[in-house]
Amino acid sequence: MHLRIGTRRSPLAMAQTRYIMGLIQAKRPEAEFTLCPIVTIAERNGASEFHEFGMVGVFAFEHERQLVSGEVDFVVHSLKDLPTVLHEGLVLAAVPEREDPRDALCGATLASLQSGARIGTGSLRRRAQILNLRPDVHVVPIRGNVGPRLARIEGEDSLDAVILAQAGLRRLGLEKVSAEALDPVLFPYAVGQGALGLEARAADTDVIEILKSIECPQARAEVDAERAMLHALGAGCSLPVGASASWREDRLVLQAQVTSVEGTERVVAGGSAAPERATELGLSVAETLKERGGAVILEKSYSSYYPTFRTLAARPGQ
Template sequence: MRRPKAEKIMLLRVGTRRSPLAMTQTNFVIGAIREKFPEIEFELRPLASVADRDRVSEFHQFKMIGVFTSEHEEQLLRSEVDLVVHSLKDLPTLLRDGLVLAAVPRREDPRDVLCGSTLDALPQGAKVGTGSLRRRAQIQSLRPDVSVVPIRGNVGPRLARIEGEDGLDAVILAHAGLERLGLGERTSDFLDPRRFPYAVGQGALGIEARAEDTKLREILRAIECPTSRAEVDAEREMLHALGAGCSLPVGAFCEWQGDRLSLQAQVTSLDGTDRVVAAQEEPAGRAKELGLAVAEKLKQLGGAKILEASYRGFFSELKTPQS
């Protein structure tokens, strides 16, 4: 790839959340850019999102899309920052007008994991912590006896609740986040993504920028991973076509067969009693078409009805940031 030219002195203002994981991920992106463009300087502009300020409410109780990202998008639109580093699973599939997903660096292992116990070793009626509707639905689909305890917050405090005063037997987390924080050894069990598909975009970082900033977008393309981009494009297109937000119980699993990408997706009812699964593969250059095809299969199998029930249950007053 031809290396885009940058000015001798260029300052990039980088938006990020304040959590330890967000800061680690942002510094990773800064390091990747600096490796290719050592002449660029950076200024961090951390911001606490609405979901960071409220650590008590469950995600669906905010009744809005983009609880971790909407305020950062406003920073971009006001030109207070030049780019924002997101955990891609938190970024809505529909971006604000004038903003683009400018780059997706190499994705880390996207699987969910159990910390505190393996799945098979969980005792009858075990208490498992998660703040995700998808994880709750999927663990109850596999283990209907499990009692799910809603938990939120940074990774460290969530891990501390295992065998703490809450008496949790395990918590479900993303392996990528544990690895990025140097906590990979806390993983007790990798959950098979064929049975426990991960969140759309999980394990990937998304760098959002203004569409009009062509010079910056050219720079960011230098740190893009084409295979990771194809995976998340397929997953996000599938989620968008279903009309489902990132909080709803939709999981995905991508794998490669040579230069062909396979996408398996699952929609699970909130109580875990019903689920539909669909899969297809396409050449890498047809990632978005792959996502659309899998979404259509899920709809035909009854996935749309499951999602409609989820909306009625939790999202009847859902608001987008634009409303």
Template sequence: METVVIGVRGSHLAQAMVREYLASLVPCPVIRFKTRTITTDGDRDRKSPLSEVGGDGAFSSRLEEELLAGRIDVAVHSLKDLPTSMPPALALATTPPRADMRDALCGSTLAALRPGARVGTGSPRRIAQLKALRPDLDIVPIRGNVPPRLRRLETGLDAVVLAAAGLRRLGLEDQIADLLPLEDFPPSPGQGALGVQIRAADTELREMLSSVGDPVADAAVRAERALLAELHGGCSVPVGAYAVPAEGRGLRLSAQVTSLDGSHKVVANAFGRDPEALGAQLAATLVMSGAEHILREIRATV
């Protein structure tokens, strides 16, 4: 029996994601799947800003190293944590069915937050989007796994922002007080989706894993990641984007680039059938509409 080793981070959420993925694989009598836990830079340091502990690869580069070295055969990532640029020897299998892409507010609804309420999040995108809608809020930087961030509600925070998909995967859906609207809070490209990464040369394994993929979800995240790549964005850049099927028009891709203080934002939408071309097209529209000025200012500060 052939054994396929799947690498995954040690957090409860990462372990829940790989269990979800393993449950979707069609049982195969000649293949046994085995998981191996790998500690990433982002896991070792849960306090410093991500830009200081590995940047865009904080949660993925160690897994990629193990994959390239042949110590694992598959790496399962939260797709939003996987940089758009990857080593040429690696590839992504077709994206599995996507979970809820929205952000969730825990502790209070957005409308019920008092003026000056203290809201916790470590994401520059979420900070910028909150400030754009509610400049009165006091944003408190927080990092860490989901349960410790939720416990901050007991020690002075009025609310915290987390990914709805992560809460649901951990059985913490009852902690969601408000699902933030996509129009005002477009998520990180790929949010809610799993990234199944393999060696590009393992074509047979890629074909097998792609058989449980979702072509609709795959096209959507490819468009979102293409846009992010064109904007040279990452974890420190507040770019939100999401794609959904548009009947008769392929995909509708919506995106927003917001200044860190929330004072300026550029929003645009586009339709198309080729995900990568659509992402590049919308990125160009955002740049022409003023996004490049916002991004240039942000990069000068990070």
């Protein structure tokens, strides 16, 4: 079977896609592939921070458009970039084994950061959480691929540290540049971080069967809980919502946190359930976060950082 795979053009996206190709070929040696690089809205826009796009789905819109039009057979997403509402007719067909989902501090450890240190990130969540833990540092907005971000530590107008995903570093063979993998209890990661999402057309049952063969049930339960929680909060992937999934014997444990953008407020909630009830677990944790003030914090984030908010989760034609 020949499969056309949609993917971003970055070195990390290509590494992730080749990893998926290897998993599929281990199950289906006869499979052949064509890589179809896709330029996203985010890559065409020069905004320095993701919230400046004023929309949800900047990394997924073009992928889904090409799926709907039949230009590709499935797409490989960093699952943290995929909105919780998919285009009509598309499904999250599979979630392979998850890589380390934690955030990594590169250039310094949390304890070694001096007061006034300059920390680079383009994420509102990371900004909020680092300021909550270290209100004495300054956050500098940065964007770009992993390499250029790391170069900011020693380059012109250098930063003291940058925050990146540990999974991305590992997939690129750069895990040694991580000074510290941040404790997800204190620094919960983005919903879906470290996981890959394989999106396909619901009607393409043959493609879905192939993709299902490489799914990891444990990773799927984790991200189903996390994404249900995020969706119930009405929050996009760019807002300051963090999650941490773990296992206690055969039960899935979900911890979540909503943090004000300036880091001055923090609301946490958690719970556990059997993996087949992952979605219900996510909804329950979201409800607790709302009751504890998380909804108010998120509303402030929307009004402050998304004054012209619009969503790409509801795709054209819907």
